[in-house]
Amino acid sequence: MQPRVDEAGQGGDRKTAPDGATGKRRWGGRRSTAAPYLFLLPFFAIYSAFLLYPTFSALWLSFQEAVALDTPAFIGLDNYVRLVQDERYLHALRNTTVYALASVFILSPLALAVALAVRSFLVPSANLKSFYRISLFLPFITSFVVIALMFGLIFNKDFGLLNSFFRSIGLPELNWLRSERLAMLSIVLVGIWTYLGVNSLYFLAGLQNIPHELNEAAAIDGANRRKTFLYVTLPLLRPTILFVVVQATIFSYQLFEIPFLLTNGGPSDATLFLSQYLYEVGFSQFDRGYAAAIGYSMALISIVLTIAQLLLYRRYTR
Amino acid sequence: MKRTMTRRGFLKTGGGALAGAYALGLAGCGGGSEQEGSSKSLEFWGFDEGRVNFAKAAYKSKAFESKHGDVKITFRILPYEQMHDKLLTALVSGQGAPDIADIEISRFGQFIKGDRVPLLGLKGRIGDAINDIYEPAAVDPWSWKGEIYGVGNELNTVVMAYRRDILEDAGVQLPFATWDDVIAAGQEISTGDRKMFAIHDLSFGDHYMMMQHAGTAYFDENGNYNGDDPRSIEAMQFLHDLVYKHEIAAIAPAEADNNWAPPQYMASFRAEKFIATFGPPWHLSYFIDQVPDQSGKWDVQELPEGLGESRPTANFGGTGMAITEQSGNPEASWALIEAGNLTKEGVLFDFEERTAYPAYKPAYEEQALAQPNDYFGGVKIGQLYSDIADDLPAFRQSPVWPDTTEAIQRDVITPVMNDKADAETALTEMKGTVEDLQKEQ
Numbered sequence: 080m081q082p083r084v085d086e087a088g089q090g091g092d093r094k095t096a097p098d099g100a101t102g103k104r105r106w107g108g109r110r111s112t113a114a115p116y117l118f119l120l121p122f123f124a125i126y127s128a129f130l131l132y133p134t135f136s137a138l139w140l141s142f143q144e145a146v147a148l149d150t151p152a153f154i155g156l157d158n159y160v161r162l163v164q165d166e167r168y169l170h171a172l173r174n175t176t177v178y179a180l181a182s183v184f185i186l187s188p189l190a191l192a193v194a195l196a197v198r199s200f201l202v203p204s205a206n207l208k209s210f211y212r213i214s215l216f217l218p219f220i221t222s223f224v225v226i227a228l229m230f231g232l233i234f235n236k237d238f239g240l241l242n243s244f245f246r247s248i249g250l251p252e253l254n255w256l257r258s259e260r261l262a263m264l265s266i267v268l269v270g271i272w273t274y275l276g277v278n279s280l281y282f283l284a285g286l287q288n289i290p291h292e293l294n295e296a297a298a299i300d301g302a303n304r305r306k307t308f309l310y311v312t313l314p315l316l317r318p319t320i321l322f323v324v325v326q327a328t329i330f331s332y333q334l335f336e337i338p339f340l341l342t343n344g345g346p347s348d349a350t351l352f353l354s355q356y357l358y359e360v361g362f363s364q365f366d367r368g369y370a371a372a373i374g375y376s377m378a379l380i381s382i383v384l385t386i387a388q389l390l391l392y393r394r395y396t397r
Numbered sequence: 398m399k400r401t402m403t404r405r406g407f408l409k410t411g412g413g414a415l416a417g418a419y420a421l422g423l424a425g426c427g428g429g430s431e432q433e434g435s436s437k438s439l440e441f442w443g444f445d446e447g448r449v450n451f452a453k454a455a456y457k458s459k460a461f462e463s464k465h466g467d468v469k470i471t472f473r474i475l476p477y478e479q480m481h482d483k484l485l486t487a488l489v490s491g492q493g494a495p496d497i498a499d500i501e502i503s504r505f506g507q508f509i510k511g512d513r514v515p516l517l518g519l520k521g522r523i524g525d526a527i528n529d530i531y532e533p534a535a536v537d538p539w540s541w542k543g544e545i546y547g548v549g550n551e552l553n554t555v556v557m558a559y560r561r562d563i564l565e566d567a568g569v570q571l572p573f574a575t576w577d578d579v580i581a582a583g584q585e586i587s588t589g590d591r592k593m594f595a596i597h598d599l600s601f602g603d604h605y606m607m608m609q610h611a612g613t614a615y616f617d618e619n620g621n622y623n624g625d626d627p628r629s630i631e632a633m634q635f636l637h638d639l640v641y642k643h644e645i646a647a648i649a650p651a652e653a654d655n656n657w658a659p660p661q662y663m664a665s666f667r668a669e670k671f672i673a674t675f676g677p678p679w680h681l682s683y684f685i686d687q688v689p690d691q692s693g694k695w696d697v698q699e700l701p702e703g704l705g706e707s708r709p710t711a712n713f714g715g716t717g718m719a720i721t722e723q724s725g726n727p728e729a730s731w732a733l734i735e736a737g738n739l740t741k742e743g744v745l746f747d748f749e750e751r752t753a754y755p756a757y758k759p760a761y762e763e764q765a766l767a768q769p770n771d772y773f774g775g776v777k778i779g780q781l782y783s784d785i786a787d788d789l790p791a792f793r794q795s796p797v798w799p800d801t802t803e804a805i806q807r808d809v810i811t812p813v814m815n816d817k818a819d820a821e822t823a824l825t826e827m828k829g830t831v832e833d834l835q836k837e838q
Contacts, residue, residue, distance in 0.1 A: 146510060146838060147489070147507070148489055148511045148515055231654075235661060237650050237665075256653065257599075257815075339654075340654050341653060343599075343654060345811060346598075347812055348807055362478075362482045363800060364800050364834070
């Protein structure tokens, strides 16, 4: 028979402490006390005030017409209906999705390649590996403002580093941030620079968890490097790949600072992302209800994509 | 008796505590919004250090101290976007707004959305002093439906400035009488590395100045979109043609987060890639500060003739001081605004500190403003500004002004100035966009 366990997990004797008067089990057994819960209370109070309350308040706001200082009025799903009719929202959604796809299909494979390179014979010394790990992490901890300023100088048409390089090898100068065709590419390049390192570290951690014996066994069985990678390393990296892809997708739909500072959504909305559109609607048009609906649509998109990725992961790991 | 707690009991207690905390918080909010009207501790929010220093000088002035010497004002400087966003949020929430705030001209439209304006009307307080100011610069941008909600001190009359030395060497007769003369001179001096003007493609500013010069504005007197007026289209086409037809201008080297005069823009003038510009005093002050080597080589004049109604000037930029509805002491708040903006002492401080030419007429009697300007070839520039100030077009504010100018920037200025859209089509199609914005209000 399974022994009944005290819910608070205290007392050590794993016996139930029945409440003689009410029949309810007591919390905490013989040394029952409210102290642990009082210690937890500040966290829950802060969590409720600064996370739960704004979250539900924003949800309620998304069902209201709340413009400027006017009294909000309940309008049901009108703000959500407006989303699918709003060309700028759909344009921002398309831009954000393009960036998310680039994060998943360009950034993540590149990060894996860098991780494999750092772990391979290309970086033989342990000290050098550590150096690379630290170097890879640095862009991630650099302020977005600094990154935007730096790439603003690099991409500058007249004085920028990139065009100076192009000039030196006889290529034409490009208007990286001012051309509708190139602006999104520039943002993707900045995203790759910023997140490549940290994603490589995730992959490095994943690679380190793969037992070396499996690679040796594959080699003994005659598998070459390519086959070992495809049939041993890659399948065992699935949890890491899932993690990297999920967080890359979520971060993509939250991207704000870099396009805001580098292109301000321009030229002509070529780099308008959902988060910046939300900011514009919320703080420029001051349409709080609609801005809340945009925010919830972003959350919903991230949740749906994450669930889809989890389902795909489960399907391929059966 | 030893008391123990059930989980349900804990949740009840915790929930009660949270509800109590919220109730207390809400009660606190309510208490804070009460206006006592005679608070001795005020707060001022600004986004520009120079302007906050201007407000501090007003606070220390005799005009303020004689009336409210016992009032203490705390001055806060916040970044531009953050300050306006926080101010709006505080006014919506009913708590946390300062007593007095600087509101930039292009952000004021956000404060008049909806039925209620969360700022105090100043028309009665200004009284007869209205006759002492150039209204299009000092109060129009912060006015709505017949009430005045803010007062600015800057006279932002637009003039044209050019390198006299280079143009004289090229045999150009100065000053320019018409824009045709300007174009002819530009073709004379323009080369692969040098152009007359740098025209912005990320800011509506050049078009806004030129359309006023041509005699129109983005909104008419009834608040309807007016950007499709033939004079506005003519101004847009004129700017486009300076670059692509007459080839005497190039696109200004600006960037998204500094779309007017970033370092590379000023560097281009230092390198003499551009030799002429048009703009208000704050724009010309960038040249004095950042291109000092060219002192004495520049000259200024009113805008030439030949574009629409050819007004001699236009109005561009400005920041006004406003009193919020949450002010604990409106009288002292007004005294600060008055001391800064409606006294000679106040406006002369800002002129000396930031070369801000005042919108307060009596100040032009002062010697400081009548002095020749060494940078601009000894021109009595204060005299020039005050002479053309009466021709300033009225500023027509709108609740959708920020959204409209943003949309014009995005869908008209950038594509037209990059030769990807037709000026007339773009400005005409904008009418639908603006009407949609107005419907959402």
